[in-house]
Amino acid sequence: MEDNPAWYKTWFDTPFYHTLYQDRNIAEAQSFLKELIKEIPILPSHSILDIACGRGRHALFLSELGYDVTGIDLSPNSIAYAQQEAKNKALNASFGVHDMRTGLNTQVDIVLNLFTSIGYFDDLQDNTRAIQAFYDNLVPGGVAVIDFLHVSQIQKHLVSDEVVTKGSIEFTLKRSFKNDWIKKDISFSHEGKAYTFTERVRGLTRIDFEKICSAVGFHITKVFGNYSLKPFNAETAERLILVLQK
Numbered sequence: 001m002e003d004n005p006a007w008y009k010t011w012f013d014t015p016f017y018h019t020l021y022q023d024r025n026i027a028e029a030q031s032f033l034k035e036l037i038k039e040i041p042i043l044p045s046h047s048i049l050d051i052a053c054g055r056g057r058h059a060l061f062l063s064e065l066g067y068d069v070t071g072i073d074l075s076p077n078s079i080a081y082a083q084q085e086a087k088n089k090a091l092n093a094s095f096g097v098h099d100m101r102t103g104l105n106t107q108v109d110i111v112l113n114l115f116t117s118i119g120y121f122d123d124l125q126d127n128t129r130a131i132q133a134f135y136d137n138l139v140p141g142g143v144a145v146i147d148f149l150h151v152s153q154i155q156k157h158l159v160s161d162e163v164v165t166k167g168s169i170e171f172t173l174k175r176s177f178k179n180d181w182i183k184k185d186i187s188f189s190h191e192g193k194a195y196t197f198t199e200r201v202r203g204l205t206r207i208d209f210e211k212i213c214s215a216v217g218f219h220i221t222k223v224f225g226n227y228s229l230k231p232f233n234a235e236t237a238e239r240l241i242l243v244l245q246k
Contacts, residue, residue, distance in 0.1 A: 008120045011186075011197040013075040018055070019166050020186070029115075030061050032147075032227035039222070039229055040143055040243065042067070046109035049137055051100050052117030056082030056093070063093035070108070072098035101129040103136035111137050111144040118146065119202040127204065132216045135246055144218065144244040150225070150237045151203045154182055177203065206232070209242055218244040 011017055036042065044066060050059040053071030055078045063069045063086065073079050074097065082095040098104065100118070111134045118130055134144045155177055162173045174185040184199040206223065213220055221244065224230060225237030232240065 006120070006122070007198050007200060009074060011199065012054070012073075013077050014197075015077075016169070016188070016190070016195065016197075019169055020164075020171055022166055024057075026057060028227055029057055032229075033058060033061060035227070035229045036145065037065075040110070040145075042110055048110045048112060049104070049108040051111060051113045051134065051137075053082065053095065054078050054115075054117075056085060056095060058112065058114055059093055059095070060085055060089070060091060063091040064089070069093045071095045072100070072104070074099055101126055101133055103133040107137060107139045107142070109139055109142050111142065112147075113145070114147040116147070116149045116201060118148065119204050120200065121202075124202070127202070128212050128215060131212050131218070134244075135216045135218055138246045140246060142246045143221075144246070146209065146242045146244065148204060148209070148240045148242070149182070149201070150240045151182075151205050152234065153238060154203070206234070206240055206242075209240070213242070213244055218246065221245050 042048070047068040048059075048062055048070070050056070050062070050069060050071040053059045053073050054075070056071050059069045059071035060082065071079075071082055071093065072095070076097050079095045079097050086093045086095065100113070113134065118127060121127060131146075138144060158175055158177060160175050162175075164171050164173065169188050169190055171186055171188045176183045180203045182201045182203055186197045186199065188195055210220060220242055223232040223243070224239070224241040225232040226239055229241070
């Protein structure tokens with residue numbers, strides 16, 4: 001066991017993470033996927049790899065639509081949950097624990113990396129290693145989609161201090177943007193014990209992604225600014241959604 005594991009290896013694997021974010025918009029996520037299927041397009045014969053899939057909300061939905069889906073994540077608890085959900089729903093979806101910075105021994109038609117699931121690494125080159133692995137996981141001509149936050153909107157709408165109650169837990173959240181890092185400090189108590197966790201995401205811009213994607217061999221074919229897949233506008237975009245072709 002690591003003495004000082006990275007924050008994303010611990011926080012994402014706790015039940016508290018899922019408690020804090022229990023109200024994520026499932027309908028919005030499913031609507032986004034339906035639009036993506038039409039736009040790319042993703043064909044019935046295509047195999048899909050959902051990288052950093054968490055508990056599988058995207059992968060499970062795609063499996064319900066009939067796609068051949070594999071989900072990978074670094075969190076054993078999240079993967080166990082997704083596996084159980086797939087079993088309960090009798091879905092033909094597979095899930096496994098895997099680090100996105102290394103490729104799998106297989107290639108698929110579509111790679112998805114959704115809901116700001118990159119940019120966590122202290123070493124900037126690890127983002128390049130991850131996107132290189134996305135590339136390596138694709139068949140020739142395959143397509144990857146990276147759904148990331150839009151940095152300028154985060155800066156514009158940053159709420160520095162917030163207290164939210166989810167379930168029986170009161171979470172104190174402190175946010176900051178400093179030295180290219182978007183940071184959220186999370187503190188709370190549960191059953192008499194105090195906890196603190198930190199989320200850190202590097203403020204990668206469209207230009208940063210263009211440099212990384214070009215370096216690994218990807219061609220950026222489309223850039224969208226929200227989950228309705230409106231074209232990206234730097235002033236108004238809510239998200240940075242990149243469609244990449246191998």
